[in-house]
Amino acid sequence: MSRLIVNQIQGDAVSKQIEIPTGHKLKVPGTPLQIITATTGIGTATLFTFNGAARLGCVGAAITPKFTNSKILITGFVHGFINSAAQGGLGLELVSHPTTTFDDGSSVASATQLFAHEDTMFLNGQQLMGNMPFQYEHSPGSTATIHYSVAVSENNLYANGTSQINWSNGTTGGRSKIVLTEIAQ
DSSP: OOOOOOSOOOOOTTTOOOOOOTTOOOOOTTSEEEEEEEEEOOSSSOSEEOSSOOSEEEEEEEEOOSSTTOEEEEEEEEEEEEEOSSEEEEEEEEEEESSOOOOSSOBOTTSEEEEEEEEEEEEESSEEEEEEEEEEEEOOOSSSOEEEEEEEEEOTTSOTTOEEESOBOSSSBOOEEEEEEEEOO
């Protein structure tokens, strides 16, 4: 492998651009290489209501890293609604899977947990609605496609059917979003 050390590189006088030939890559550490976004919730229907289940996927997306040493910055939020006179909370966890994105209320039991369940919305009686943010950095160490999903769990203090993800009154409602940003190293 050759190495070129210079003080400055500039494009030609007309275009003022440096062209990277097709099939070649230019990597500048710390710069975003690609951004993938996904949203669940249409605003007019609730994604799912808890009925005693836990670890249900609610938003996710897949990315194929361009470099094996890239980092993936995973950010976003989950819209939740709690309707209970008891105490309790909703918690989030981030999971990965090589072939499946969990974004439809299905169980994430077959996925690899990247960060554990953490209560992000806590209620002490009545109702609470809002967005639960998340942020995580992952180093997959591969250029294989990886599916990231956020799962939600409801603690055991609620009665079935009292917490919802992407709540809707039939006309308007919440949405959840995930953003995957590959960052060159």
